[in-house]
Amino acid sequence: MRLPYELHLAYRNLTRHPGHTAAMMGGLGLAVLVMVYIPSTMSSFYDDLIDRAVEQNSAHVTIWPMEKTRGQMDNALRSRYGRSAVLSFTDRTFPRHRNLTGRQALAARAAETPGVVAVASFVKEDATISRGNVNLGTVIEGIKPEQYSRVVNIAVHFPQNRVPKLGPSDIAIGFRMAEKLGIHTGEHVHVATPKTHRLMRVKAIFRSGYYDKDMHHGFVSLRTAQRMFGMGNEVSALAVRCRNLEEAGTVSSALEGRMHNKVRNWMDDNASLLAEIATVNRVTTFIDVLVALVASVGMANVFSMFVLNRQKELAILRAVGASRASLKMILLIEAMFIWVVGTIIGCTLVLGVMAYEQKHPYTVSEETYGIGSYATHPVPEAFLVACTLAAVMMVASALWSGRRAAKLNPAEVIFGR
Amino acid sequence: MLLKVENLDKHFGGAVPLHILRDINLELAEREFLALVGPSGAGKTTLLNIISTLDAPTGGRVLIKDVDVHHLGQHALNRFRNRHLGFVFQDDLLLPHLTAMENVALPARISRRPTRQASRRAEELLEQVGLADRLKHRPGELSGGQRQRVNLARALVNEPALLLADEPTARLDQETSRGIVQLLGELNEQLGVTILMVTHERELTDRAGRVVEFLDGRIISDRRTKPVGSASNRKALQPANM
Ligand SMILES: Nc1ncnc2c1ncn2[C@@H]1O[C@H](COP(=O)(O)OP(=O)(O)OP(=O)(O)O)[C@@H](O)[C@H]1O
Numbered sequence A: 001m002r003l004p005y006e007l008h009l010a011y012r013n014l015t016r017h018p019g020h021t022a023a024m025m026g027g028l029g030l031a032v033l034v035m036v037y038i039p040s041t042m043s044s045f046y047d048d049l050i051d052r053a054v055e056q057n058s059a060h061v062t063i064w065p066m067e068k069t070r071g072q073m074d075n076a077l078r079s080r081y082g083r084s085a086v087l088s089f090t091d092r093t094f095p096r097h098r099n100l101t102g103r104q105a106l107a108a109r110a111a112e113t114p115g116v117v118a119v120a121s122f123v124k125e126d127a128t129i130s131r132g133n134v135n136l137g138t139v140i141e142g143i144k145p146e147q148y149s150r151v152v153n154i155a156v157h158f159p160q161n162r163v164p165k166l167g168p169s170d171i172a173i174g175f176r177m178a179e180k181l182g183i184h185t186g187e188h189v190h191v192a193t194p195k196t197h198r199l200m201r202v203k204a205i206f207r208s209g210y211y212d213k214d215m216h217h218g219f220v221s222l223r224t225a226q227r228m229f230g231m232g233n234e235v236s237a238l239a240v241r242c243r244n245l246e247e248a249g250t251v252s253s254a255l256e257g258r259m260h261n262k263v264r265n266w267m268d269d270n271a272s273l274l275a276e277i278a279t280v281n282r283v284t285t286f287i288d289v290l291v292a293l294v295a296s297v298g299m300a301n302v303f304s305m306f307v308l309n310r311q312k313e314l315a316i317l318r319a320v321g322a323s324r325a326s327l328k329m330i331l332l333i334e335a336m337f338i339w340v341v342g343t344i345i346g347c348t349l350v351l352g353v354m355a356y357e358q359k360h361p362y363t364v365s366e367e368t369y370g371i372g373s374y375a376t377h378p379v380p381e382a383f384l385v386a387c388t389l390a391a392v393m394m395v396a397s398a399l400w401s402g403r404r405a406a407k408l409n410p411a412e413v414i415f416g417r
Numbered sequence B: 001m002l003l004k005v006e007n008l009d010k011h012f013g014g015a016v017p018l019h020i021l022r023d024i025n026l027e028l029a030e031r032e033f034l035a036l037v038g039p040s041g042a043g044k045t046t047l048l049n050i051i052s053t054l055d056a057p058t059g060g061r062v063l064i065k066d067v068d069v070h071h072l073g074q075h076a077l078n079r080f081r082n083r084h085l086g087f088v089f090q091d092d093l094l095l096p097h098l099t100a101m102e103n104v105a106l107p108a109r110i111s112r113r114p115t116r117q118a119s120r121r122a123e124e125l126l127e128q129v130g131l132a133d134r135l136k137h138r139p140g141e142l143s144g145g146q147r148q149r150v151n152l153a154r155a156l157v158n159e160p161a162l163l164l165a166d167e168p169t170a171r172l173d174q175e176t177s178r179g180i181v182q183l184l185g186e187l188n189e190q191l192g193v194t195i196l197m198v199t200h201e202r203e204l205t206d207r208a209g210r211v212v213e214f215l216d217g218r219i220i221s222d223r224r225t226k227p228v229g230s231a232s233n234r235k236a237l238q239p240a241n242m
């Protein structure tokens, strides 16, 4: 065997004071634990939020009719009297409905856009639901359950994770609305639109996790909705599912290029949530760096104590011919040893904590967040970052104290000057 | 000449500047055994530290094997010290967490000799100094005399051209110190190791072939008591009885 003596000495130094070494490894492990756990738990939470918001309650991308920015009258007046002479306003009482025309062709064009995996059409209009003397403003969404489920995973909100078949007079309502109306599956409600009024049977009660949706939302079949709102064969919009969330941006701009419609993606719809996530990411990064810094200072201290306590030995080594590089190497090997074991300890601990959370998830306010509970799941990037930071700080503190060790004058140390 | 000390001067700065070594000139041939004697504070250790390259002179130079050691670069100096010099100091400079054998093998391993070869050599040397049954003991588990012998074995592991010993018998009882000095004598006579030893105790200088007396940083006498390399029979050393 031709093991370098630096390795041998490093090993001996570490095993000399097992308690001391274990404490360093444990300390590093805890730092790794914190550095993995904080970003992981935050990103797990926000992943769940996004999952709830985007995957289960809205489409990645939606295609709407183009809104006229200004009325024709507006434009005519402007061209006649000049820009500054005309004050334009929107009359909110005036029905502004415009439906999506030529949806078959649009859907076909959307479907063949790269990155798109499913397209569904839907109607979304306002109505009133009443039972007895309770009236509730409601968004009525007309869908083809099969088709729509492929775009938005609403199935998970329904009993048995299945969206029921919706007949001509069937409606599915949220559980809060059902409670408010005091109604159960199979009973009837009145649904009034500006054009019609009908009695509908509650086919199913869903639970979306969103307060508003659970209180003010009803699903009916697409055809029924078209009749209720007198839309003929038109729909309100198309919902599009992309291969993955991240592609929504490129897909939506590709779609914009292909059609004269308004295209929105989930990032537009969840801008405030995304801004919040960005802030939280900044904070967790900051905490990570802070933990790494504090741990580095601690480690550097421990290492320099190490060096201080071993000054005489280091001087002896130098006296019998060890080079400065060898002294640094010994400290570096010790640091790497501590790093390997410490990160293994930290990662094992954090995986243990996560496994525990899977069994006992955190409960959070469902009304606020739309999710009732969440558990931290392992985020590979967090592990990578934490382990790298740990390595950097160990190497840094070893090199830092290594420099001090190398500066030792053997004679001064040995002869106690 | 193995060692040539030329016009060596050493000052120490500080509150009261001190002129410790004054124009020292000394030559040492191969296979010589020189004892440096003199009162406390004469500058013996200072001289030895400079020769062993652990300290730098203020003026003059030290040639070992015709190499001006104080003008070597950091790296070359480490190598030189490791390969050609062995030292035994009055404090035992052993690594407390290594066994006797590992301590002895250390300079050999620093010079990148294979582990097994280094260990075998260490074992042989420890046997020669009478510690065959203490190979796996740590310094804390050895007596002062035993530690000093481990130091000696370590000093010899790389077969140094020059062995420097600074009061190797200090703090030891007379019996033990005699044993150490006898061992040094045998090393010199039987293996032809060149030795430069500092000692306070005149009676221990009998073993040496040459005695240099030191006073106030100057050599005041230099006498040869035996011819160089008086014993040429290079038998294996018998372990000393200590
Ligand atoms: N680093 C230093 N700074 C200032 N003075 C020093 C230093 N090292 C040694 N001296 C002085 O140099 C003188 C000689 O010291 P040295 O250790 O060489 O003596 P010595 O002959 O070995 O004595 P001893 O027999 O007591 O060991 C002493 O007076 C000491 O005070």
Ligand SMILES: [Mg+2]
Binding pocket: B044, B045, B046
């Ligand atoms: Mg001295």
